[in-house]
Amino acid sequence: MDAERQIKLEARARILKAVGNASRLLILEELAQGEKCVADLTKAVGSDISTVSKHLSLLKSVGLVNDDKRGNQVFYTLLAPCVLNFFDCVESVLEARVQHQIEMIG
Amino acid sequence: MDAERQIKLEARARILKAVGNASRLLILEELAQGEKCVADLTKAVGSDISTVSKHLSLLKSVGLVNDDKRGNQVFYTLLAPCVLNFFDCVESVLEARVQHQIEMIG
């Protein structure tokens, strides 16, 4: 594998890795409904607010979300709604796996 | 967050996490061209064959690939070509980030 391909793959992997976490998936789902402040997202996720803040910081660093400071709150928005399309594919993979398991049993 | 949602999110995250790794992305790209045996994939990735085998095992465990043992070789195939659609979205995120950086400088 040449160095250029390696770099490109790692850049892509960073973005996909950001999506591959249950808390961050939940955050993305919440943001799909519209902008939310950190406190609201924290309620939804159920972790410490500092943890959620770090998840948001990671999502922002890879370009998936954007933040907007208004007053003493920070509102996050989904910058790449196309990630929502991932979910359909993921569901189809899950469904196919269930079908496969049923076939193995039967 | 209720327990059921948590479980669903984690199932999804496992699949997306499997895609969020440079070596596994490369494997998926290779498999997009058609089935490949472990040795061929190992050449493409450049890691130890045992490492590649583990990557394949992970990809299989989440249902993204399938294996087919023929003779003393194992051929892997891409089970969920829809993951290839992720790449377009990822590229758009990368491109948008570059644009954003250019705006920050200018």
Add this chain to the structure above:
DNA sequence: TGCCTATTTGGCCAATATTGCAAATAGGAG
């Protein structure tokens, strides 16, 4: 059987990721 090739598994280590707590920062209101 024994030998060769292909792949997987187990053990281990280094690097990275996730989390919470506590402290720091920032903004608004009195």
Add this chain to the structure above:
DNA sequence: CTCCTATTTGCAATATTGGCCAAATAGGCA
């Protein structure tokens, strides 16, 4: 300025990951 609320940052503990090596497993062939 002080106080209060919202968020981020620093730190430490723990968990997970990715890698290689060595050993085990499996299949084909003599």
